[in-house]
Amino acid sequence: xxxxxxxxxxxxxxxxxxxxxxxxxxxxxxxxxxxxxxxxxxxxxxxxxxxxxxxxxxxxxxxxxxxxxxxxxxxxxxxxxxxxxxxxxxxxxxxxxxxxxxxxxxxxxxxxxxxxxxxxxxxxxxxxxxxxxxxxxxxxxxxxxxxxxxxxxxxxxxxxxxxxxxxxxxxxxxxxxxxxxxxxxxxxxxxxxxxxxxxxxxxxxxxxxxxxxxxxxxxxxxxxxxxxxxxxxxxxxxxxxxxxxxxxxxxxxxxxxxxxxxxxxxxxxxxxxxxxxxxxxxxxxxxxxxxxxxxxxxxxxxxxxxxxxxxxxxxxxxxxxxxxxxxxxxxxxxxxxxxxxxxxxxxxxxxxxxxxxxxxxxxxxxxxxxxxxxxxxxxxxxxxxxxxxxxxxxxxxxxxxxxxxxxxxxxxxxxxxxxxxxxxxxxxxxxxxxxxxxxxxxxxxxxxxxxxxxxxxxxxxxxxxxxxxxxxxxxxxxxxxxxxxxxxxxx
Numbered sequence: 001x002x003x004x005x006x007x008x009x010x011x012x013x014x015x016x017x018x019x020x021x022x023x024x025x026x027x028x029x030x031x032x033x034x035x036x037x038x039x040x041x042x043x044x045x046x047x048x049x050x051x052x053x054x055x056x057x058x059x060x061x062x063x064x065x066x067x068x069x070x071x072x073x074x075x076x077x078x079x080x081x082x083x084x085x086x087x088x089x090x091x092x093x094x095x096x097x098x099x100x101x102x103x104x105x106x107x108x109x110x111x112x113x114x115x116x117x118x119x120x121x122x123x124x125x126x127x128x129x130x131x132x133x134x135x136x137x138x139x140x141x142x143x144x145x146x147x148x149x150x151x152x153x154x155x156x157x158x159x160x161x162x163x164x165x166x167x168x169x170x171x172x173x174x175x176x177x178x179x180x181x182x183x184x185x186x187x188x189x190x191x192x193x194x195x196x197x198x199x200x201x202x203x204x205x206x207x208x209x210x211x212x213x214x215x216x217x218x219x220x221x222x223x224x225x226x227x228x229x230x231x232x233x234x235x236x237x238x239x240x241x242x243x244x245x246x247x248x249x250x251x252x253x254x255x256x257x258x259x260x261x262x263x264x265x266x267x268x269x270x271x272x273x274x275x276x277x278x279x280x281x282x283x284x285x286x287x288x289x290x291x292x293x294x295x296x297x298x299x300x301x302x303x304x305x306x307x308x309x310x311x312x313x314x315x316x317x318x319x320x321x322x323x324x325x326x327x328x329x330x331x332x333x334x335x336x337x338x339x340x341x342x343x344x345x346x347x348x349x350x351x352x353x354x355x356x357x358x359x360x361x362x363x364x365x366x367x368x369x370x371x372x373x374x375x376x377x378x379x380x381x382x383x384x385x386x387x388x389x390x391x392x393x394x395x396x397x398x399x400x401x402x403x404x405x406x407x408x409x410x411x412x413x414x415x416x417x418x419x420x421x422x423x424x425x426x427x428x429x430x431x432x433x434x435x436x437x438x439x440x441x442x443x444x445x446x447x448x449x450x451x452x453x454x455x456x457x458x459x460x461x462x463x464x465x466x467x468x469x470x471x472x473x474x475x476x477x478x479x480x481x482x483x484x485x486x487x488x489x490x491x
Contacts, residue, residue: 021160033170036332038177039257040248041117042184045124047244049188052125053132055230056092060085061140062229063222065281066362068144069289080208084222085137093130100126118248124185135192138199144282145204154191154198162187228370232361235373242377243396246384251392254332259393262336265325266343266397269314273307273351280355285362293419296359300415301423304354306476308428311351312435315344317462320442324451324458335393342397346404353408354423359415372410379403427475434469438462 034042054061064085071081108119139155166183169175175183199205244263248256280299287295318325319341326337360369380403387395416422442462447454474480 017157021157021164033167034177034257036254036257037117037252039260040252040254041121041257042181043244043260044118044248044256045121045128045185046188049125049128049132052096052129053136056089056096056129056133057085057136057230058088058092059226059229060088061136062232062361062366063225064137064140064144065285066225066229066366067222068141069282069285072144080206082137082141082204082206083208085141086134088226089133089137093133096129097126100129121181124181127189128185131189131192135195138192138195142195142199142204143279144285145202146282154194158194159187159191162190225366228367229361232366232370232373235370235377242380243384243400246381246388247393247396250388255393258333258335259339259396261329261333262339262393262397263343265318265336265340266347269311269318269344270347270351272310273347276303276307277355277358281358281362284355284358288362288364296419297421300354300356300359300421301425302354302478304352304423305427305431306479307351307354308348309431309470309476309479311348312431313463313466315348316435316439316466317459318344320439320462321455321458324454327451338394339397342394342401346397346401349401349404349408352428353412356408356411356415359419359421360411363419365414365418368414369411372407372414375410376403376407379406430473430475431470434466434473438466438469441465 064081068081104122108122135155163184166175166180166187169183170177170180196205244256244259247259280303284296284299287293287299322337322340325340326334329336357369360366380399383399383402384396387399389395391398439462442458442465445458445461447457449457470476471480
C-alpha cells in the first residue's frame with residue numbers, strides 16, 4: 001500500500017493544481033465570458049468524444065490493465081505488447097469514421113434547432129475521438145509500467161494550462177469564440193502526442209513484436225478480454241456521461257451548460273479517488289498474478305477508508321459553504337445548488353467503495369463486471385429519462401446518485417461473496433461521527449463579508465476541526481503517518 005499512497009499523493013497534487021487552474025477558467029471565463037450555450041457546446045463535444053474515443057479503443061485499455069503483467073519484461077521491451085493496442089485502436093477509429101459520416105446528417109437535423117452550435121461544430125468530434133482514443137492507450141500503458149504521474153500531469157495540469165491560455169486570449173478579446181473553440185479542442189488532442197513523447201523518452205515506447213510470444217492462444221485471450229472490456233468501458237463512460245447528452249437532448253444546450261458547470265464543482269470531490277485508483281490498478285493486477293490475496297484485501301480496505309475520509313471532508317466542506325458559492329454564480333445557475341450536492345454525494349458513494357472495480361476487472365471474474373455495467377447503463381438511461389422531465393437538472397443529478405449507489409452495491413456484494421473481502425469496520429463510523437461534529441460545530445458561522453472571504457473562514461474552521469478529529473481518532477494509519485512526517489516532522 002506504500003507505493004499506492006506515495007504515488008497517489010503526487011497524483012493528487014497534480015490533480016488539485018489542475019483543479020485550481022480549472023476553477024480559474026470556470027469562474028472567470030466559462031461563467032463570466034461564455035454563454036450557457038457555449039459552455040454546453042464545449043462539454044458536449046468532450047463528453048461525446050470520450051465515449052466515441054473509448055469505443056474506438058475496442059477494449060484495448062482493459063486488455064492492457066488485465067494482461068500486461070503476463071508480458072512485463074523490460075529487457076525484451078515487454079515483447080512489443082504496445083503494438084497491438086495501437087493497431088486495434090486505429091482500426092476502431094476507422095469504424096467510427098464510417099459510422100460518423102453515415103449518421104452525421106441525422107445528428108445535425110436532430111440538433112439544428114435547440115442545439116445549433118453543436119450542429120455547426122460537429123466535425124470537431126473526428127480529431128477529438130482519434131486523439132482521445134490514443135491517449136487512453138498511452139495512459140493505460142504508462143500506468144502499467146508504473147509511470148503513473150505522467151498521465152495525471154498531462155491531463156490535469158498541462159491540458160488546463162493550454163486551455164487557460166486560450167481563455168486569457170478570449171478574455172483580452174484577442175480572439176473570437178471560434179478560435180477559442182479550436183484552441184480548446186486542439187489542447188485535448190495534444191495530450192496524446194505528449195504522452196507518446198513521454199513514453200519514448202522513458203524508453204517504454206516498444207512496438208517491435210516478439211511474434212513467437214504472441215501465440216494463437218494469447219491472441220485468443222486478448223480477444224476475449226477485449227470483447228468484455230469494450231462493453232465494460234463503454235458502459236462505464238455512458239454511466240458518467242450520458243446525463244449530459246440526455247440533458248442536451250431534453251432541455252437544450254443552455255441547460256447542458258449549467259449542468260456541466262454544476263457537475264464540475266461536484267467532481268472536485270472525486271479527484272483523490274482517481275489518483276488512488278490509477279496507482280492501485282497495476283498493484284492489484286500484479287497481486288492477482290502472484291496470488292497475493294492478503295495484499296489485495298489490504299489495498300481494498302485502505303482505499304475505501306482513506307477515500308471516504310477525503311470525500312466526506314470535501315463534500316461536507318462544500319455544502320457548508322454552498323450559500324457563498326451560489327453568491328458567486330450568475331442567476332442562470334440558480335438550479336446548481338442541489339445538483340452540486342447530489343453529484344458530490346454520488347462521488348462520495350463511489351469513493352467509499354474504494355478499488356472495488358479494479359479488483360473485479362483484474363480478477364478471473366472480470367466478465368461479471370460487464371454484466372453489472374449493462375444493468376447499470378439501463379438504470380442510468382431509464383432514471384435520467386424518467387427524472388429529468390419531472391425534476392429538470394436536479395433529476396439528472398439524482399439519477400446519477402441512484403446509479404452510483406446501485407453500481408457499487410453490486411460490486412461490493414460480488415467481492416464479498418466471491419473473495420470473502422469486506423472492507424468496512426468501526427473506523428468508518430468514527431469518520432462519520434467526526435464529519436457530523438465538525439459540520440455541526442461550524443454550521444452557524446455567519447460573516448457579513450465577501451463570499452470568497454466567507455468560504456475561506458468557514459472552510460478553514462471546518463477543516464481544522466475535522467482534520468484534528470481524524471488525526472486523534474487514529475482511524476487512518478497512512479494519513480497519520482503523512483501528517484507526522486510532513487506536518488509535525490516526526491520520524
